[in-house]
Amino acid sequence: MTEMMEIPPRSGTAFVLPAGAVLTVIDPCGQQVSDLVAFAQNDMREAISNGRTFDYEETIFLTTGNRLWSNKSQPMLEIIEDMVGRHDFLLTPCSEATFRHFYPGKPLHRGCMGNLVEALAPHGIVSDDVPTAFNIFMNVPVDGETGRLRVLPPLSKPNDSIRFRAIMDLVIGMTACSAYDSNGGSFKPIQYAITRD
Amino acid sequence: MTEMMEIPPRSGTAFVLPAGAVLTVIDPCGQQVSDLVAFAQNDMREAISNGRTFDYEETIFLTTGNRLWSNKSQPMLEIIEDMVGRHDFLLTPCSEATFRHFYPGKPLHRGCMGNLVEALAPHGIVSDDVPTAFNIFMNVPVDGETGRLRVLPPLSKPNDSIRFRAIMDLVIGMTACSAYDSNGGSFKPIQYAITRD
Numbered sequence: 001m002t003e004m005m006e007i008p009p010r011s012g013t014a015f016v017l018p019a020g021a022v023l024t025v026i027d028p029c030g031q032q033v034s035d036l037v038a039f040a041q042n043d044m045r046e047a048i049s050n051g052r053t054f055d056y057e058e059t060i061f062l063t064t065g066n067r068l069w070s071n072k073s074q075p076m077l078e079i080i081e082d083m084v085g086r087h088d089f090l091l092t093p094c095s096e097a098t099f100r101h102f103y104p105g106k107p108l109h110r111g112c113m114g115n116l117v118e119a120l121a122p123h124g125i126v127s128d129d130v131p132t133a134f135n136i137f138m139n140v141p142v143d144g145e146t147g148r149l150r151v152l153p154p155l156s157k158p159n160d161s162i163r164f165r166a167i168m169d170l171v172i173g174m175t176a177c178s179a180y181d182s183n184g185g186s187f188k189p190i191q192y193a194i195t196r197d
Numbered sequence: 198m199t200e201m202m203e204i205p206p207r208s209g210t211a212f213v214l215p216a217g218a219v220l221t222v223i224d225p226c227g228q229q230v231s232d233l234v235a236f237a238q239n240d241m242r243e244a245i246s247n248g249r250t251f252d253y254e255e256t257i258f259l260t261t262g263n264r265l266w267s268n269k270s271q272p273m274l275e276i277i278e279d280m281v282g283r284h285d286f287l288l289t290p291c292s293e294a295t296f297r298h299f300y301p302g303k304p305l306h307r308g309c310m311g312n313l314v315e316a317l318a319p320h321g322i323v324s325d326d327v328p329t330a331f332n333i334f335m336n337v338p339v340d341g342e343t344g345r346l347r348v349l350p351p352l353s354k355p356n357d358s359i360r361f362r363a364i365m366d367l368v369i370g371m372t373a374c375s376a377y378d379s380n381g382g383s384f385k386p387i388q389y390a391i392t393r394d
Contacts, residue, residue, distance in 0.1 A: 051247065051289035051329030054346060056298060060257075060287065061344025071325065073294035090257065092248035097270035101253065128268065132248035144341030147258025149251060 002193045007034070009187035012115030012175035014123060016041060017166045017194060022080065024193045025136050025174070030158040032188040033177035035093045035112040035133035037120075038068065038076050041169040044124055046070045048077075050089045050132045060142065062089060067167070068134055076170060081163040084156045088138035090149065093130065094179035103180060112175040120173045130173075136162055138182050153184035199390045204231070206384035209312030209372035211320060213238060214363045214391060219277065221390045222333050222371070227355040229385040230374035232290045232309040232330035234317075235265065235273050238366040241321055243267045245274075247286045247329045257339065259286060264364070265331055273367060278360040281353045285335035287346065290327065291376035300377060309372040317370045327370075333359055335379050350381035 004026075007013050017023055017038075025034055040046035049071040056073075057066045064082045067075040068089075092098075094111035117127045137154040176190040177183055201223075204210050214220055214235075222231055237243035246268040253270075254263045261279045264272040265286075289295075291308035314324045334351040373387040374380055 045325040049289060049329070051287065054287045055289055055295060058346055059344040060339055060346060071289075073292065073298075090248065090251045092246060092252055092268075095270065098252060101270075128242040132246070142257055142339060142341050142344075144339050147256040147339075149255055149257060 002195050004191050004193050007174060007176040007190045007192070009176050009189055010109065010178040012112065012119040012173060014119035014171060014173045017170045017172045019166050019169050020196065021166050022195050023164045023166065023172065024161055024195065026159060026161040026191040027137055027154070027156040028159060028191050029188040030156050030160065031154045031184045031186070032156070032190060033138040033154055033182040034136040034190040035116065035175045035177060036136055037116060037131055037133050037173045039123070039125070039171045040070065040076070041171050044129070044171065046072045046074070047129070047131045048134060053089060060089065062087060075167045077164040077166060079162065080165050083160040084137055084154070084162060086139050086155050087162070088135040088140040089132065090140055091132070091135060091138070093133050094177065094182070098179070106180065109178050111178045115175050115178065116173045120171070123171050135182070151181040199392050201388050201390050204371060204373040204387045204389070206373050206386055207306065207375040209309065209316040209370060211316035211368060211370045214367045214369045216363050216366050217393065218363050219392050220361045220363065220369065221358050221392065223356060223358040223388040224334055224351070224353040225356060225388050226385040227353050227357065228351045228381045228383070229353070229387060230335040230351055230379040231333040231387040232313065232372045232374060233333055234313060234328060234330050234370045236320070236322070236368045237267065237273070238368050241326070241368065243269045243271070244326070244328045245331060250286060257287065259284060272364045274361040274363060276359065277362050280357040281334055281351070281359060283336050283352050284359070285332040285337040286329065287337055288329070288332060288335070290330050291374065291379070295376070303377065306375050308375045312372050312375065313370045317368070320368050332379070348378040
């Protein structure tokens, strides 16, 4: 039986995902975002790279069949199933600085960046090492003419999921997002499970 | 009189750009790309970040009035004049790996990545430190519906330019691009000048 883990609202976690294992990420309530970062377990300076991924996949919207690539031009994760079809790889994790900028009247929060740094600290990661995250379920439409982007509520419904297969041994950092705009103003948990096919 | 510097075809350079100085980048022949990266001179782990820039500028297409932000949420450069209006901040510098992937029949080249690493080595930078570059004059349209991107010849005409003002003391790395697609299959120089207003 597969154990289901839960990331409480506005928090984060980190774990090892061995090559070949499948990571299922579930949005139990719907309209919540999970920021995901990945590092090569044997070289923590190798991390997912939105730029390399956009290069090799030739799209900014990643879904089933697409792979997430590292800064060293190696595929790290493949999306093998996707019930939502819209995720973001443009924007960085929310942080104290983004809370100050976007929500000046709201209480300050360390955001996904602070949560990722704490969760990944046992793996030697500091904030400068955290790359632009793959923001699961985050809905950031882009106007192809002007380039303008907007952050809209996710398209995910309760219990929608996405599944990734690890292509190498990875250290994964993952959050239940802390920002107001990315989840429609509510804070919810994220669930995940690790399995073998 | 302002000294004009030239970056020969398929090469790179690095230099200090003090706060307040203006960097003018010129495409002398037209349809050439220059990959630009920037680091805080007093902390080389602070670098331009496409994700933070997209966050704060709320667009993927940067032009006059937009700023390039660092991974530490500080503005590094402001675009103060832009004769072309189309540049790319999605894609990583071309490298040996991208040459193998995109141009399997063509001679291998270390690309802008190799050129940036060599030019920035005296500043302590290694390849893992090189972020996604701001690719001056690079023309990468994005389909807002599908997310598909294409690399087309630049829109720059001979002697078109872009001007940046440094907001902090910076170390800049810059190239004359080595890839076939980004400059329409020809390799050309890039010129630049550093001035005070």
